[in-house]
Amino acid sequence: MASDVETATECVVEALRPAVDADWAVPAGTIEWSCRKTAEHIGQANLHWASQLAVGAQTQYVRWSAQAQSLAPPAGVLDFVEAAGRIMALVVRATPPETRAFHPWGIGDPEGFAGMACVELLVHGDDLAQGLNCALQPPADLCDRVLSRLFPHEPRKLTDPWPELRRQTGRAPNAPTSWKWRPTPLNEPWNPTPTPTPMPFEPLSTAE
Numbered sequence: 733m734a735s736d737v738e739t740a741t742e743c744v745v746e747a748l749r750p751a752v753d754a755d756w757a758v759p760a761g762t763i764e765w766s767c768r769k770t771a772e773h774i775g776q777a778n779l780h781w782a783s784q785l786a787v788g789a790q791t792q793y794v795r796w797s798a799q800a801q802s803l804a805p806p807a808g809v810l811d812f813v814e815a816a817g818r819i820m821a822l823v824v825r826a827t828p829p830e831t832r833a834f835h836p837w838g839i840g841d842p843e844g845f846a847g848m849a850c851v852e853l854l855v856h857g858d859d860l861a862q863g864l865n866c867a868l869q870p871p872a873d874l875c876d877r878v879l880s881r882l883f884p885h886e887p888r889k890l891t892d893p894w895p896e897l898r899r900q901t902g903r904a905p906n907a908p909t910s911w912k913w914r915p916t917p918l919n920e921p922w923n924p925t926p927t928p929t930p931m932p933f934e935p936l937s938t939a940e
Contacts, residue, residue, distance in 0.1 A: 733846035733881070734825035736874055737778075740850040741817030743870045744774075744857035745810060751864035752807040761862035762903065770856050770863075771809045772799050775816035777852045781845045782816075782823040784833035791834055793932040813853075820849045836930050838922050840915030847881040848915060850874065855901045870894060882913035885924070 748771075760770035776798055783794040800812040827842040834840075835848070854870050861868040875893035883900050886908065890896040898904045900911060916922040 733843050733877070734821045736877060737817060737821040737824060737846050737849045739874055740853040740870065741814055741821070743868060744853050745814045747857065747861050747866050747868040748810055748864065751866050752805070752810060754806065754864050756806045756809065756864070758863050760856070761859035763859050767860050767863045768806070768809055770859055771813050774852050774856050775800070775812040778816035778820040778849050781849060782820045784835070785823050785827045785831060785842055785845055788831050789834050793834065817849065817853055835915045836932055837912045837924065838914060838916040841917050843881060844915035844917065847878050848913060850878045851882065851897070851901065851913060855898065855903065858898065858903070884918060885914060886911070
């Protein structure tokens with residue numbers, strides 16, 4: 733699915749490039765974040781997940797963070813999104829399929845992480861497109877593959893995969909009240925509600 737991450741990245745960048753002179757401080761669609769913060773989140777998620785796969789992290793996220801420079805214009809923030817998506821695709825392509833890595837919603841394989849990357853890119857890319865008055869229309873077959881890989885536990889209610897992906901992630905009428913994707917391979921056990929609930933980070937503190 734590395735090629736799917738590349739396709740999703742290209743779709744988002746092409747859709748948003750005409751809006752690089754717009755005000756990215758406006759809300760991204762119906763979510764609370766600004767367009768700039770949402771774009772940074774896309775880049776951060778992809779870079780974190782690339783790191784998870786690169787080291788095969790088993791119990792938590794690799795402890796680092798990334799963001800666009802504070803004075804970077806929207807074009808620079810969009811470059812950050814594109815670079816992170818392409819790095820994620822490269823790591824997925826180079827990672828052995830038997831690799832497993834931590835995500836709070838389940839231990840994932842490269843295909844699962846690729847699917848998550850596509851969701852972040854497409855769904856938050858659509859949030860951005862709405863906020864910036866752009867249009868994002870990803871390929872139906874890409875959306876269908878993402879749904880089949882990450883949401884096999886959720887019944888589909890719409891025949892068009894793109895509106896259904898948006899619905900499954902809470903961005904359309906008749907959306908589920910809560911949702912989780914499945915990073916874990918479909919042929920392996922998956923516990924969607926582990927106890928205790930794992931956190932991406934356990935905050936570090938200075939010893940007293």
